[in-house]
Amino acid sequence: MKTKSSRSHSLASALSSAGTIALVVILMSPQCQLQRVEVPAEVIVDPKFSSPIVNMTAPVGRDAFLTCVVQDLGPYKVAWLRVDTQTILTIQNHVITKNQRIGIANSEHKTWTMRIRDIKESDKGWYMCQINTDPMKSQMGYLDVVVPPDILDYPTSTDMVVREGSNVTLKCAATGSPEPTITWRRESGVPIELASGEEVPSVEGTDLIIPNVKRQHMGAYLCIASNGVPPSVSKRITLVVHFPPMITVQNQLIGAVEGKGVTLECESEAYPKSINYWTRERGEIVPPGGKYSSNVTEIGNYRNSMRLHINPLSQSEFGAYRCVAKNSLGDTDGTIKLYRIPPNAVNYVENFEARHKGKKRTKSSESHHPARAQEHSGEDMENPGKRKADLSLSAESIDSMYGSSAARTWRQDLDGLLPLLLATAMAVGTMRMQSTQMTRLPQTLTHV
Structure with a gap:
């Protein structure tokens, strides 16, 4: 007679040979009768990956997530590894690495x-991501870490002070991932002048080369580094150009009426900034106060306007004045000659200008009447002495207005100007005749 244990063993062997695994439960009833319950077990399926790992790009300082999806994992385990170092990071829900920034989470065992x-x-x-099957199953994903640009203190240039005419190279170095590009601009928005003379709004490259630097190159330059990862960064580099003073005088000869006021003006350029003052022709400094008042107005980084106002003028104030500019690199000056104009000369000039303007208006109106223009031009050609007489002034009138010495100067000037004025008048008359003939020519051809 077979025992209970031998019966159970035989049943299990039979089920096993049939390819089915069953759980046999032996229950003891109160009447000591044996009962058997068969419960089918879950069928184990070979695990596989549901989808590839999505590569990720994240900026430095943020959190990154890499996800591995497994189907039908069963009793197997999932692990994460760092490929280049072959370091095991996690197994199932356990973090293996000592890197405290690493964490693991799973959802529904998938x-x-x-x-x-x-x-x-x-x-x-x-x-x-690895599954410990035999053979092992795995898939990989890439983490790209992007880094915003950062400008290095070295070898990036600092503020520079150079002499005018020297060669200058501004440098800018930056790090970041991807590698940043460098762009140069002027802070003021003024174009950058290249070695070829071409002016451009910006220049790309780590080095900005300025050969034979000029004072116009002086100012602030921006080195801008960008790589598509915000934020872009910039550094301000100031270029200072030193040069000795230079004086510009617009009007070197100024006439004024005694008893009135007058203003003398010069423009100076210098860097470092210059000391500016006025002197008389013998070198004595013009004292401030009283009838003299002077001021210096800055009109640019290195340009100044110098003004000297004298009011009222007396005989002693006429003569030469010098505007002087000095700095550590040198000094220079400009000269203005102030001469006296008689009061009646001012009235004569005003009357002469009024007459001159009236003649211009007459000529403008004649341009609409070719016949009248031809008449006047014909008179000029027949009697050029008449035009010359109109342009000349009598010696008595000049003597009465300016005195004998001034009259001689005025007569010399007029004697030199009269031939030029006469030639101009004759040329204008000839041009008018030609213009009138050309205007009438089509009418003659039409009648033919």
Whole structure:
């Protein structure tokens, strides 16, 4: 007679040989009768990956997530590894690495997500999700860490002071991932002049080369680094150009009426900024106060306007004045001659200008009447002495207005100007005749 244990063994062997695994439960009833319950077990399926790992790009300092989805995992385990170092990071829900920035989470025993907090540039690389089957199954994903640009203190240039005419190279170095591009601009928005003379709004490259630097190159330059990862950064580099003073005088000869006021003006350019003052022709400094008042107005980074106002003028104030500019690199000056004009000369000039303007208006109106224009031009050609007489002034009138010495100067000037004025008048008359003939020519041809 077979025992209970031998019966159970035989049943299990039979089920096993049939390819079915069953759980046999032996229950003891109160009447000591044996009962058997068969419960089918879950069928084990070979695990596989549901989808590939999505590559991720994240800026430095943020958190990165890599997800591995497994179907039908069963009793197998999932692990995350760093490929380049062959370091095991996690197995199932346990973190193996000592890196405290690594974490693991799973959902429904299917989705395994590895989290890397506060990522660094060194975290960039390939990561592997592995299932410990035989043979092993795995897939990989890439983590790209981008870094905003940062301008290095060295070898980036600092503020520079150079002499005018020297060669200048401004340097800018930056780090970042991807590698940043460098753009140069002037802070004021003024174009940058290249060595070829071409002016451009910006220049790309780590070096900005300015040969034979000029004072116009002086100012602030911006080195801008960008790589598509915000924010872009910039550094301000100031270029200072030193040069000795230069004086510009617009009016070197100024006439004024005694008893009135007059203003003398010069423009100076210098850097470092110059000391500006006025002197008389013998070198004595013009004292401020009283009838003299002077001021210096800055009209640019290195340009100044110098003004000297004298009011009222007396005989002693007429003569030469010098505007002087000095700095550590040198000094220079400009001369203005102030001469006396008689009061009646001012009235004569005003009357002469009024007459001259009236003649201009007459000529403008004649342009609409070719016949009248021809008549006047014919008179000029027949009697050129008449035009010359109109342009001349009598010696008595000049003597009465300016005195004998001034009259001689005025007569010399007029004697030199009269031939030129006469030739101009005759040329204008000839041009008018030609213009009139050309205007009438089509009418003659029409009648033919």
